[in-house]
Amino acid sequence: MTGMYYDARWCAPHGIGRFATEVRNRLSGWDDLPLDGSPTSPSDSWRLAKCLKQNKASIYFSPGYNVPLYASCPVVATVHDLIHLHCADETSIAKRAYYRYVQRPMIRRSPVTLTVSEFSRQEIIDWYDIAESQVVVVGNGVSEEFKPDEIALPSKRPYFYFVGNTKPHKNVESLVKAFAIVAEKYGDVELKLVAKPSDAIRRLVALTPVKDRIEWIRGASDVKLAEQYRGAVATVLPSFFEGFGLPLVEAMACGCPVIASDRTSIPEVVGDAGILFDPNNIDHIADCMIRVLDDSELRAAMKQKGLQQAAKFRWSQVGERVRRALQSVAAS
Structure with a gap:
């Protein structure tokens, strides 16, 4: 299938960026989204929608929470958490409006949404008011640098x-x-x-x-x-x-x-x-x-x-869960 776009703008060393990078390395057949700018920009949902239309996207996948304002293709996003619902100090009127009037309607129309824990999955089902079958837990993994039998930081104090x-x-x-x-x-x-x-x-x-x-x-x-x-x-x-x-x-x-x-x-x-x-x-x-x-x-x-x-958390397993979820959307 052509026109499968991955939003690699999320790729970075830490946080969602690490998830985005590790998953991208394990997905074949996907093109990086031909769009610059931050996926968290207030104007991104409009720019993203235009980009998908201009490039005749057949499916769009974001390893983060951003979605287009509109889309004629299936949209799969990754909602890692719903902190904005619980932490008043970390939200704003604009952010609440984005989640309620842009992201929430798109997530409800999406065939599947990914997340990283069972806790987040239940929160997503409840807040977006969607079926359990629409939310798939893919988890997180551990990068190869993190292992026990290597050099430890020398320190004079514990x-x-x-x-x-x-x-x-x-x-x-x-x-x-x-x-x-x-x-x-x-x-x-x-x-x-x-x-x-x-x-x-x-x-x-x-x-x-x-x-x-x-x-x-x-x-x-x-x-x-x-x-x-x-x-x-x-x-x-x-x-x-x-x-x-x-x-x-x-x-x-x-x-x-x-x-x-x-x-x-x-x-x-x-x-x-x-x-x-x-x-x-x-x-x-x-x-x-x-x-x-x-x-x-x-x-x-x-x-x-x-x-x-x-040992239960492996990026190879995460990549396979993501691949299966996206494959089911592409095949439907």
Whole structure:
């Protein structure tokens, strides 16, 4: 079939971009969409619709959440999460209007929509009011750089690790406060965060008595991320909301214990390999961190369980699930 277009504008090193890149590498017979500009631009739905019409598209697939304003061909999008419905601080009137009046109608007409977790699947079914058969979970995977038996980051002090961003739903504020409790008890422990700090988090850290033991890391490659995962006491993800939680799988694949929130998709991803906490309870977060820091046998057991859990997430399997879903649409 000709005219099958993949929206490769999403391809990037992290987040949705990693999903987009890994899936693109495993799909054959698809052309990259001949359109520039950001897929998150306010004008993109109109530009995308024109592009598909001009190029006589037979099917359009986005590894992200964007859709055209209109289309005469089948449209398959990937809705990773519905954070905008739950986090008022991370939405806007324009974003809510886009989801309600552009994306939602298109998703409801689409033969299938992809997502990455069972948690997100149920949210999509409920909010878009569509049949269960219209939503397919394809999951996420672990890139080959993330493995246990390689170099670990040399560090003079034991450290906890966070990978993500500092948007409100990531709950980094609680992590910083919990770490301060841990650091008061253990004078040689550090917190390393792979993120760009928001102004609010920057101010919080500046007022923290242990600010000299909090390090921000920017622009780490996958190789460096893997080294840092392997060297950490544990990776901590205190999010209020996740559609998946890819850093947890990357950490487990590197043999790093994981401590995480007990909300949304996170228990599904971690299974019985990690320790879960109430993200609203700073003392509970700190207690979990101290428990893992104090107990080397626990860390060893978590490492083994984590490796077993991470083995369930393979990009080759994700690619095959995506291929089958798209094939069913193309054949219909």
